[in-house]
Amino acid sequence: MADLRIDIAGVKSPNPFWLASAPPTNTGDQVARAFDTGWGGAVWKTLGEPIVNVYSRYGAVDLNGVKMMGLNNIELITDRTLDVNLREIRDVKRRYPKHALIVSLMVESKREAWHDIVKRVEDTGCDGLELNFGCPHGMSERGMGSAVGQVPEYACQITGWVKEVARTPVFVKLTPNVSDIVFPGRAAKKGGADAISLINTINSVMGVDLDTLAPNPSVGGKSSHGGYCGPAVKPIALHMVSAIAKDPEIQLPISGIGGISTWRDAAEFMLLGATTVQVCTAVMHHGFRIVEDMIDGLSNWLDDKGFARAQDIVGRSLPRVVKWEELNLNYQHVATIDRAKCIECDLCYIACWDGAHQAIRLDTTSGMRRPVVIDEACVGCNLCKLVCPVEGCISMSPRETGAPGVTWKDYTKGAKLAPRAHHDNH
Amino acid sequence: MGLTAEQIAANFAEVVPAMTEAEARAEANRCLYCYDAPCTRACPTHIDVPAFIKKIATGNLRGSARVILEANVMGGSCARACPVEELCEGACVEAMHEKRPIQIARLQRHATDWALARKELPFRAGADIGRSVGVVGAGPAGLSCAAEARRLGFRVTVYEARELLGGLNTTAIADYKLTAATALAEAELVKGLGAEFRLGCAVGREVTWDELLQKHDAVFVGVGLGGTRRLGVPGENLKGVMDALTFIEELKLKPKRDVWVGRRVCVVGAGNTAIDAVTQAKRLGADVSFIAYRRGEAEKPCYDFEYDLAKKDACLFYWHLAPVRIEGDGRVERAVFKGADGREVAFETDMVIVAIGQAPRSDLLGSAPGVKRDEKGRVVVDAVTKQTSNPRIFAGGDCVNGGKEVVNAVADGKAAARGIEKMGIGTEKPRRHESTEVSRSGKNG
Numbered sequence: 034m035a036d037l038r039i040d041i042a043g044v045k046s047p048n049p050f051w052l053a054s055a056p057p058t059n060t061g062d063q064v065a066r067a068f069d070t071g072w073g074g075a076v077w078k079t080l081g082e083p084i085v086n087v088y089s090r091y092g093a094v095d096l097n098g099v100k101m102m103g104l105n106n107i108e109l110i111t112d113r114t115l116d117v118n119l120r121e122i123r124d125v126k127r128r129y130p131k132h133a134l135i136v137s138l139m140v141e142s143k144r145e146a147w148h149d150i151v152k153r154v155e156d157t158g159c160d161g162l163e164l165n166f167g168c169p170h171g172m173s174e175r176g177m178g179s180a181v182g183q184v185p186e187y188a189c190q191i192t193g194w195v196k197e198v199a200r201t202p203v204f205v206k207l208t209p210n211v212s213d214i215v216f217p218g219r220a221a222k223k224g225g226a227d228a229i230s231l232i233n234t235i236n237s238v239m240g241v242d243l244d245t246l247a248p249n250p251s252v253g254g255k256s257s258h259g260g261y262c263g264p265a266v267k268p269i270a271l272h273m274v275s276a277i278a279k280d281p282e283i284q285l286p287i288s289g290i291g292g293i294s295t296w297r298d299a300a301e302f303m304l305l306g307a308t309t310v311q312v313c314t315a316v317m318h319h320g321f322r323i324v325e326d327m328i329d330g331l332s333n334w335l336d337d338k339g340f341a342r343a344q345d346i347v348g349r350s351l352p353r354v355v356k357w358e359e360l361n362l363n364y365q366h367v368a369t370i371d372r373a374k375c376i377e378c379d380l381c382y383i384a385c386w387d388g389a390h391q392a393i394r395l396d397t398t399s400g401m402r403r404p405v406v407i408d409e410a411c412v413g414c415n416l417c418k419l420v421c422p423v424e425g426c427i428s429m430s431p432r433e434t435g436a437p438g439v440t441w442k443d444y445t446k447g448a449k450l451a452p453r454a455h456h457d458n459h
Numbered sequence: 460m461g462l463t464a465e466q467i468a469a470n471f472a473e474v475v476p477a478m479t480e481a482e483a484r485a486e487a488n489r490c491l492y493c494y495d496a497p498c499t500r501a502c503p504t505h506i507d508v509p510a511f512i513k514k515i516a517t518g519n520l521r522g523s524a525r526v527i528l529e530a531n532v533m534g535g536s537c538a539r540a541c542p543v544e545e546l547c548e549g550a551c552v553e554a555m556h557e558k559r560p561i562q563i564a565r566l567q568r569h570a571t572d573w574a575l576a577r578k579e580l581p582f583r584a585g586a587d588i589g590r591s592v593g594v595v596g597a598g599p600a601g602l603s604c605a606a607e608a609r610r611l612g613f614r615v616t617v618y619e620a621r622e623l624l625g626g627l628n629t630t631a632i633a634d635y636k637l638t639a640a641t642a643l644a645e646a647e648l649v650k651g652l653g654a655e656f657r658l659g660c661a662v663g664r665e666v667t668w669d670e671l672l673q674k675h676d677a678v679f680v681g682v683g684l685g686g687t688r689r690l691g692v693p694g695e696n697l698k699g700v701m702d703a704l705t706f707i708e709e710l711k712l713k714p715k716r717d718v719w720v721g722r723r724v725c726v727v728g729a730g731n732t733a734i735d736a737v738t739q740a741k742r743l744g745a746d747v748s749f750i751a752y753r754r755g756e757a758e759k760p761c762y763d764f765e766y767d768l769a770k771k772d773a774c775l776f777y778w779h780l781a782p783v784r785i786e787g788d789g790r791v792e793r794a795v796f797k798g799a800d801g802r803e804v805a806f807e808t809d810m811v812i813v814a815i816g817q818a819p820r821s822d823l824l825g826s827a828p829g830v831k832r833d834e835k836g837r838v839v840v841d842a843v844t845k846q847t848s849n850p851r852i853f854a855g856g857d858c859v860n861g862g863k864e865v866v867n868a869v870a871d872g873k874a875a876a877r878g879i880e881k882m883g884i885g886t887e888k889p890r891r892h893e894s895t896e897v898s899r900s901g902k903n904g
């Protein structure tokens with residue numbers, strides 16, 4: 034059995050699976066139940082100035098019958114009093130000394146306000162702090178959340194204020210609502226952050242009800258832009274995690290967040306540089322119990338792959354994320370269709386013909402409608418394989434060009450390309 | 460005329476095929492992952508169905524097999540033989556919602572086949588607790604008790620009268636559901652947990668109850684039922700009259716073409732075993748295969764889906780006919796019944812299969828020291844712990860419930876192992892369970 038224990042910025046956790054700061058970590062009772070179910074850590078729902086929430090506050094997109102592919106919310110930070118939260122945090126930490134308990138914070142951009150809350154919160158015995166520079170709705174109108182995360186100077190300054198007094202590791206949680214995630218990441222580093230959490234939610238409007246013409250989620254007929262999360266955002270989060278992980282200036286441990294529902298998602302985040310992962314939507318959908326398969330599946334996969342420790346896979350795939358200009362232009366592969374498996378839905382044909390590179394024709398001899406790849410025209414784009422509903426029917430077969438590897442840089446310096454598919458004379 | 464070998468093979472091929480990986484994943488993704496799911500509650504062994512299905516969806520087959528087999532070590536045979544319409548799939552919320560329940564049994568087979576293919580169970584025995592259990596009978600009840608007792612750290616010896624493991628899984632359940640080879644392979648998995656097996660060792664023949672009680676802290680009795688009851692009418696000893704279990708066992712263990720079947724087969728009885736006999740006689744090549752039952756269609760004890768299967772096989776059913784005598788010159792030629800109106804009806808037949816239920820193993824159970832039985836010969840046990848009136852003897856499966864399903868036997872075996880542990884048998888302070896509730900059999904009694 035692989036060792037799932039994790040150390041991130043000195044915070045120890047029995048496994049890499051944490052709850053993100055959100056409704057599942059609203060109360061001590063929930064966090065305690067989550068720990069009992071197997072979660073290794075939790076980031077407490079963001080504490081800060083007193084707020085009031087609207088009632089209707091979540092909206093979702095379903096995709097072809099799959100519910101909640103994406104979830105959005107216009108909820109603010111905790112609406113329970115600071116005293117109650119602090120009491121429950123202290124109590125949970127006392128009962129679960131081996132679990133990781135991080136507290137998320139967001140207050141006005143004033144030095145004293147940050148000093149004050151950091152001291153009060155650390156007094157509970159929590160294992161670390163997470164600065165919420167990410168909430169993209171409501172709080173940002175009041176100069177907090179993503180209003181801080183979007184301006185690297187503010188992010189750096191506030192992180193610095195916190196570090197003046199903090200005794201526990203400080204995680205900075207970034208907003209994805211920026212043009213390049215690396216800049217706020219560097220600002221956090223400059224301010225003295227010990228780790229980075231990302232991503233928070235993405236700005237979104239969920240849709241419009243075509244009967245009432247009101248946007249979702251409707252608060253008495255009106256709505257506001259909110260934060261988007263859930264399975265749909267995973268690729269965006271994976272990119273941002275890997276961008277932060279690869280940046281030579283940042284070099285901080287990462288707690289990866291965004292669309293994680295299964296051990297597979299978690300393993301991918303870890304391979305791209307996350308040391309722990311945080312989950313919100315999947316728990317809001319199915320409850321704490323999903324962690325059982327996360328632990329079981331990750332552990333089985335680590336065993337199968339011969340990794341002794343979960344920590345060993347962190348960043349393993351990062352060297353393979355490179356700049357486009359470093360990719361080999363002479364790597365070629367073409368589509369191969371397995372006749373025995375083909376059900377003749379011809380989706381690959383129409384996708385390639387209308388939507389890609391006109392490299393599949395239909396063989397109509399003997400009354401069939403068999404898709405056939407035209408090797409010379411195929412640029413190996415993968416589209417046909419992506420649309421094919423039959424597993425293992427279309428595969429991409431590497432084509433030996435015999436030519437040495439050539440990158441864009443080499444090419445602009447005059448290196449020769451191997452013969453390739455051309456579409457100039459169509 | 461008889462059927463060709465190919466026709467027979469096709470007739471006995473699996474009715475429910477295995478799933479491909481893609482099929483399994485697509486079906487698994489349909490599961491709503493209900494909380495406190497009705498399917499789990501409907502399963503007598505309480506397999507966490509949504510959990511194992513979700514693991515199939517995430518590609519964690521080892522974990523999926525573990526969830527199933529920890530709850531039900533015979534999960535592979537249950538996936539093939541359980542009456543799921545009456546159990547998990549019948550309870551699925553999708554049966555109401557989309558009118559299409561999740562194919563739980565086929566998914567369960569998909570996951571357990573993973574373990575069968577690797578020839579090992581995805582969990583280990585517990586650390587030795589220095590106490591031992593003697594298990595009598597290597598049918599589903601006994602194997603389940605042995606596996607659970609090993610998980611709890613007991614030393615286990617299984618005593619099986621026959622040379623074959625698996626009980627009726629191996630010798631009775633229709634081949635088109637579960638082959639003897641699969642049943643045996645599944646039983647072999649239990650050996651991997653380190654239980655000792657004594658084959659060809661019958662209690663009352665090779666070993667006595669007293670010896671077992673001396674050697675072990677606790678004894679689990681999973682001996683199932685005995686032979687088919689006799690009709691008690693004249694002519695029952697004629698050639699061509701056979702009991703259902705013998706006919707079915709031949710079909711399971713011999714090459715099919717070596718099994719004799721009549722041309723006009725008359726099956727007496729209408730339980731699930733009678734259905735198995737009538738359909739399999741037909742599938743083996745009988746021209747006509749029919750059931751004669753003393754009560755009406757509404758009272759038939761078999762499941763509706765079994766009845767439908769027999770009708771699809773073009774078997775015939777005659778109701779309200781009570782057997783009177785069997786006639787023939789040395790071999791059976793006619794079976795005579797009395798109808799509801801009192802008149803006699805005779806059927807031309809060259810084979811009569813008697814399927815009116817199995818009798819309890821009264822001699823064997825009667826000799827077990829201090830073990831009480833009810834008026835029907837069933838061992839009386841506590842509903843939770845499966846403890847008999849002898850605190851060191853536990854029992855489960857067909858010998859307790861009078862004949863139910865594999866899954867009930869498995870549930871009993873597991874509960875008994877836990878009962879032995881919970882009651883502290885073999886420790887300084889053994890206990891008796893105080894609940895007054897007592898197991899009762901279901902409709903197949």
Ligand SMILES: Cc1cc2nc3c(=O)[nH]c(=O)nc-3n(C[C@H](O)[C@H](O)[C@H](O)COP(=O)(O)OP(=O)(O)OC[C@H]3O[C@@H](n4cnc5c(N)ncnc54)[C@H](O)[C@@H]3O)c2cc1C
Pocket residue numbers: 540541542595596597598599600601618619620621624625626627628631632633636660661662663681682683684704707731732735823855856857858862863864865866868
């Ligand atoms: C024809 C037929 C078809 C069936 N079809 C199905 C089906 O489709 N689905 C389903 O779920 N159930 C089916 N069943 C029922 C199912 O097979 C039984 O409920 C189940 O096998 C009971 O398990 P058990 O362990 O209690 O008993 P058994 O399976 O009868 O096992 C008892 C074991 O004890 C051994 N034994 C007996 N006496 C002694 C002794 N003195 N010493 C040592 N060992 C001894 C026997 O040899 C045997 O191996 C069917 C039954 C029959 C008869």
Ligand SMILES: Cc1cc2nc3c(=O)[nH]c(=O)nc-3n(C[C@H](O)[C@H](O)[C@H](O)COP(=O)(O)O)c2cc1C
Pocket residue numbers: 053054055056078079104105106108109110111137165167168206232233234260261262263264266290291292293311312313314315
């Ligand atoms: C209803 C809701 C409330 C949230 N509240 C907070 C919060 O108070 N503080 C915070 O840092 N993030 C908050 N988040 C963002 C989550 O912590 C997380 O970053 C985001 O949902 C992405 O993860 P997911 O795809 O697993 O849901 C909230 C998300 C949701 C859905």
Ligand code: SF4
Pocket residue numbers: none
């Ligand atoms: S989940 Fe439903 S019941 Fe619970 S608070 Fe929200 S709206 Fe109310």
